[in-house]
Amino acid sequence: MGVLLLSESNLQSILAKVFGYTTFRVGQQQVIEAVQAGRDALVLMPTGGGKSLCYQLPAIQGAGLTVVISPLISLMQDQVEALQAMGVAAAALHNGMSSEQTQSIMQQLNSNEIRLLYVSPERVLLPYFVQNLQNWQVDLIAIDEAHCISQWGHDFRPEYGQLGQLREALPQVPFMALTATADAATEKDIGVRLHLHDPVVYKGSFDRPNIRYVVEEKYKPQKQLRDYIARQRGASGIVYCGSRKRVEELAERLRKDGLRAAGYHAGMEHSEREFVLRGFVRDDIDVVVATVAFGMGINKPNVRFVIHFDVPRSIEAYYQETGRAGRDGLPAEAVLLYDPADAAWIRSIMNDHPDEERRRVEQQKFAAMQALGEAQTCRRLVLLNYFNEYREQSCGNCDICLDPPQQYDGTVDAQKVLSCVYRVSQRYGTNHIIDILRGSKSQKLTDVGHDKLSTYGIGADQSHEYWLGVIRQLIHRGLLVQNVAQYGVLHLTEAARPVLRGEIALQLAQPRINLVVTKPRVADRADYDKVLFRRLRALRKAIADHEEVPPFVVFNDTTLVEMAIQFPTDETSLLAITGVGQKKLERYGQEFLSAITAYLDADDEPLVTF
Incomplete structure (x- = not known):
């Protein structure tokens, strides 16, 4: 050896x-x-x-x-x-x-x-x-x-x-x-x-404490996605979708919004995929909208967010894909847009798998993914428990911990929904039920006479999204089921009977709209000089472009943040910065020292913005 x-x-x-x-x-x-x-x-x-x-x-x-x-x-x-x-x-x-x-x-x-x-x-x-x-x-x-x-x-x-x-x-x-x-x-x-x-x-521990896990009810997904990305102000991110068509549609929509976005899927030419990947790694593209074909081994430390537009098929896939955010250890966010109808569609596909053992494994894995998306307890605990890393203390850095669901007596709301499903003979889907409850004047509804039902308009005081949240909870609680084979038609279960009759009370979580809690991104931290950080990033990009390498090859964001905290002005102090070794000191040290010195000379004291 x-x-x-x-x-x-x-x-x-x-x-x-x-x-x-x-x-x-x-x-x-x-x-x-x-x-x-x-x-x-x-x-x-x-x-x-x-x-x-x-x-x-x-x-x-x-x-x-x-x-x-x-x-x-x-x-x-x-x-x-x-x-x-x-x-x-x-x-x-x-x-x-x-x-x-x-x-x-x-x-x-x-x-x-x-x-x-x-x-x-x-x-x-x-x-x-x-x-x-x-x-x-x-x-x-x-x-x-x-x-x-x-x-x-x-x-x-x-x-x-x-x-x-x-x-x-x-x-x-x-x-x-x-x-x-x-x-x-x-x-x-x-x-x-x-x-x-x-x-x-x-x-090692499966915990990535710098990643904030957030699940948002999926109700106007394109608007939710665009609003979220607009708030990120140019940060690097990945959006995962379940189909090539959706990838292309979303990437085009984001480009029309003026974002540096690109699509990536296995149906593209190799040269196209390579162009997108290299552009993303080199910070020339901010957001990549992709299928799962994009991602394994992405060597980009400064991805600040990963969004799942569609629910993944396993916690392993979710964990690996969300793990592409925040590899530099700085704050990052993983957002899942969750719709039980998507989950039902995936289950129906899995049921058609010819290999019984493989089908069983896939169903088991997806059931765990559903449990994560529908959890009312700390997301991180659910995630870690799946990997047999059991903890009792909530993380304090997921949507559930930061904004716990408010419980209320949802018996009346549940009765309104269940009664409406019963009165349309269990032959219609979620949106139709909500239209009845809110008193919609749509032609489709009046044509079938549903504006004459006793439940018509009894939920007009709440939004479409509110009732969508209630219906999804009733599905989660087993009072309703969606028939995937019949376009998501809602059916009552035996568990709905005592609620309809008023024999038991039902506690529900207050429906939550716009769940995403904006995290403290690297640009929002208050312990470093942001003006200097931006200048060092620009210098890093110029050097990287000249050498035709990704910016992180020069220095990663963690190193630049530390420079903007410590303000090294000589080789000894620069060598003490995390990520600065002897070779990089020799190759890049003088340019960064000159930039820091020039910045300090231009100001009486470092500017730290809060």
Whole structure:
């Protein structure tokens, strides 16, 4: 083995000199030491939790090669650019490269000049490449997004499932599997399929305390989305949709609103998708509207919000997608627009799945996702409990904690709705029932004589959204069901009888409209100089554009915020800033020091806006 065993002080030295950090995050040092000892490892850390450092740091000082198997070309490129900016000998091999580029990298590999090589699962399994791996001095095989290996994972990929063959070809090389999401079944399957030998298993907390989780009733979704994004004032965000058509419609609508927005889905040409991804990573595009095809491995730390326009199919998918926000540790928000009708439609699709076992697993996972969307208790507790991380203390940073649902005696409201459903012979859907309650004068309603019903107009004092909230709660409580096969027609259940008869009282949550609580974004914090921060961001963007790299490769937002707090004016104080290592000090230090000094010289004292 070529891994050089390093003392704790040496590890700390590399961490500071190369990566610019003074301390390890929880779990990183434990995993690194296991790798140095030649152990297999299974690493479960949340997105932004520092998984990549677990194989990058030992690779830097190793005598051999660390091979990182990654699913996306864009992710490989971003990782390599970031490592090269820190002076690390890293490279990637993928189909987007010219034969000359590939040949050059192969020559460097044959000469043992590269420490970190990123490669796709398809390429790494090619017979000629496996033979090369057997000839090179390979210290470690690291498999990123390892949940793709498991059929129980939310993003199973067949080519990933074949990676166990690599273990047979390299029996003496330690393997490290890394993922941000894995339930117990997925975790077990990863170990079996990769033939991990007594691996060190590290499970970090699934909690991302800087992310605020918000669920909003979906009633005027396009307006809700546009109003929300308008309040973000140019911050980076992702909007997830369930269909390609909706992606294109929303992206076009946002562009007409004057936003730097773009769509992304699997039906686009590869060059189009690559253009959007690179534009987003380099801060040329603010908002990407996308299907789930967009996102795995996005290496962009400053995503401030993720919106789910449609409900995801599993908590794993929701967690992974929302985890793309706030990777820099600064405040971020995850917003889910939730409509039980969407959930009913997804369930109906799942019921048609031909594989009974797969259907059962998908239904179980989606039921947990529904429970999160319909929860009346702390969202974070529901999320963490799903991953067997049990807590009792509410988080204080979700919509439920910040604005607890107000309970009221909803018996009369429920009776109005249930009676109306009964009087139309249980043959109409939600919107029609609400129109009757509010006394609508629509032609459709008068044509069938429903303006003559005793329930006509008895709810005119409340809004459409109010009654929508009541009806959804009655569905959640099992008093009503929606017949998906009949366009969402509402039916009464046996549980509705005692409520209609006034035999029991019913407590409901006060219907909530506009649930989104605007979070303190990075631009709203009060502990740093915002004018200087904006100037440093502009400088960073200019440097990044000149070097044709994403801005975070220069410095991330966390580093710029710290500069705008500490005001470093010499190399020693700049090196003390988180994220400033020796190589970056040499490459970018003078320009940032000059900008800070010029700013301080122009003002009598730093301006901190509150």
